[in-house]
Amino acid sequence: MKIIPRRLEGVYEIRLSPLSDHRGQFMRTYDESIFADYGIHRHWVQENQSVSVSKGTIRGLHFQYSPSSEAKLVRAATGAVLDVFVDLRKGSPTFGEWDSIELSDDNLAMIYIPRGFAHGFCTLCDHCTVQYKVDRKFSPAEDGGIRWNDPTIAVQWPTETPILSDKDKNLPTLDMFISQNKGLDTE
Known part of the structure; x- marks a missing residue:
């Protein structure tokens, strides 16, 4: 497994290293x-799975307000997605x-996203399964998000007409x- 810091501080790309033979493969995730x-070990308290059936499905951009702000470890188990993360940390x-x-x-890439980020993805093919671990339990009361096509952020999504x-x-x-808020807390 190889861990690579990304441009936004605290975000890491993780490249998995499978062992393959005539039976298939094994890898540590x-x-x-x-x-x-x-410095990115977390006590993961929940693991979620999202299945999207159609190419061009966007889920996000989601986050949790404090005290439920969460770090995420995200991977595509099947298919392919463009995974997007937006820095909303106070004072960043x-x-x-x-x-x-x-x-x-x-x-076989994964992404570690620390607390204080909005997160979303767009499916690049039909039948995508995304799995992600979080270090805080989901709280409907602290659920938040930013519009996927916000012109200030200007994410370059691979579709203009998403599902x-x-x-x-x-x-x-x-x-x-x-x-309404100056940014997300990272604690």
Whole structure:
């Protein structure tokens, strides 16, 4: 497993290293000691799985307000997605900036996203399964998000006509988020 710091501080790309033979392959998707070496070990309390049946489905951009702010460890178990994360941390020099990575069952990449980020993804093919660990239990009362097509953030999604939930269609803009809040806590 190889861990690579990304452009936005605290975000890490994880490249998995499968062992293959005539039977197939085996790979470790988490190793506490390796993650601890990078200061990104968490006590994962929940693991979630999302299945999207159609290419062009966007889920996000979601986050949890304090005290339920959560770090995530995300991978595509099947298919391929463009995974997007937006820095919403209070006082961060990259507040409002985004980055992305393609996660797929072919490239075996994962992404570690610390607390204080909005997160979402767009499916790049039909039948995608995304799995992610979180270090805090989901709280409906602290659930939040930013609109997927917010012009201030200007994420370059691979579709202009995504399949969206009603919730995601009606999320606030970054400007609305800022007017209600100065940013997310990372604790």
